[in-house]
Amino acid sequence: MSEYPIFVPAADGEHLAAVLNVPESPRGLALLLQGLGPPRSHRYQLWTRAARALADRGIASVRLDYPEIGDSTGKLEATLDDPPVDAALAVADAALRATGLTAFAALGNCMGGRIALKIQGRAGDCRGIGVILTGDPVKYLARKGFPKARGGVRHALVRKLRRVRGKAGGGIRWIPEVPKTLATSELLVLYAGPESTGAFLERSLSALASRTTGARTVYRYLPARPTNRFELDLPVQQRVVETLVDWLDVLMPARATERPDAAKGVGAVP
Numbered sequence: 001m002s003e004y005p006i007f008v009p010a011a012d013g014e015h016l017a018a019v020l021n022v023p024e025s026p027r028g029l030a031l032l033l034q035g036l037g038p039p040r041s042h043r044y045q046l047w048t049r050a051a052r053a054l055a056d057r058g059i060a061s062v063r064l065d066y067p068e069i070g071d072s073t074g075k076l077e078a079t080l081d082d083p084p085v086d087a088a089l090a091v092a093d094a095a096l097r098a099t100g101l102t103a104f105a106a107l108g109n110c111m112g113g114r115i116a117l118k119i120q121g122r123a124g125d126c127r128g129i130g131v132i133l134t135g136d137p138v139k140y141l142a143r144k145g146f147p148k149a150r151g152g153v154r155h156a157l158v159r160k161l162r163r164v165r166g167k168a169g170g171g172i173r174w175i176p177e178v179p180k181t182l183a184t185s186e187l188l189v190l191y192a193g194p195e196s197t198g199a200f201l202e203r204s205l206s207a208l209a210s211r212t213t214g215a216r217t218v219y220r221y222l223p224a225r226p227t228n229r230f231e232l233d234l235p236v237q238q239r240v241v242e243t244l245v246d247w248l249d250v251l252m253p254a255r256a257t258e259r260p261d262a263a264k265g266v267g268a269v270p
């Protein structure tokens with residue numbers, strides 16, 4: 001495996017720092033997307049460990065610093081509903097060009113999961129999208145509350161009521177990107193948290209899949225203490241890595257690309 005630090009041109013003359021891991025005979029590329037705040041290694045070096053484990057299975061990967069974070073320049077003005085999709089796409093496209101690969105998947109946690117869902121079908125031959133969740137999945141995958149309840153105490157109460165009703169059997173009112181992804185590629189949802197919340201998420205996802213023609217879903221649950229940040233115990237972190245690697249191993253083509261110059265174009269990335 002070779003590991004290449006790269007800088008990808010962005011808007012207004014800025015540059016995005018990324019690290020591209022390429023095994024000797026790559027058969028696909030995974031884009032690894034953390035939440036807002038951590039650098040490209042993710043918390044506790046999770047993406048670094050995942051990238052090296054993926055390389056052992058013949059899968060290349062790229063991880064990036066969002067603008068204004070780590071070694072990237074520029075200014076980051078992002079929210080959960082408006083994440084830095086263009087930055088992620090720029091790095092994904094650069095990595096695909098550099099390696100000569102086409103098979104592609106994106107994995108994300110928190111805001112990174114939103115990015116992964118939004119870039120489905122916009123980079124390479126997208127084989128799948130993976131979303132890693134902790135805490136309350138409604139926060140990350142559900143539309144916002146009712147339009148008439150805007151701001152203040154009323155808004156907070158309506159949101160709380162919606163969540164209670166959902167967990168009682170109503171399910172999640174999904175953001176549009178979730179059913180769109182289900183209709184076009186495989187969707188992995190990995191949840192680490194309380195069992196009751198995991199069961200609610202699985203029921204909601206199964207109900208959506210049953211209403212979506214050709215839906216391909218993979219749900220994985222890991223018992224973990226409640227947290228809305230990616231602060232998982234070391235054994236849980238290791239199982240997250242193993243789950244992602246095993247999923248991508250099946251998802252990607254069985255054979256490496258036949259291009260003789262694959263993985264030799266990294267020097268061409270500005």
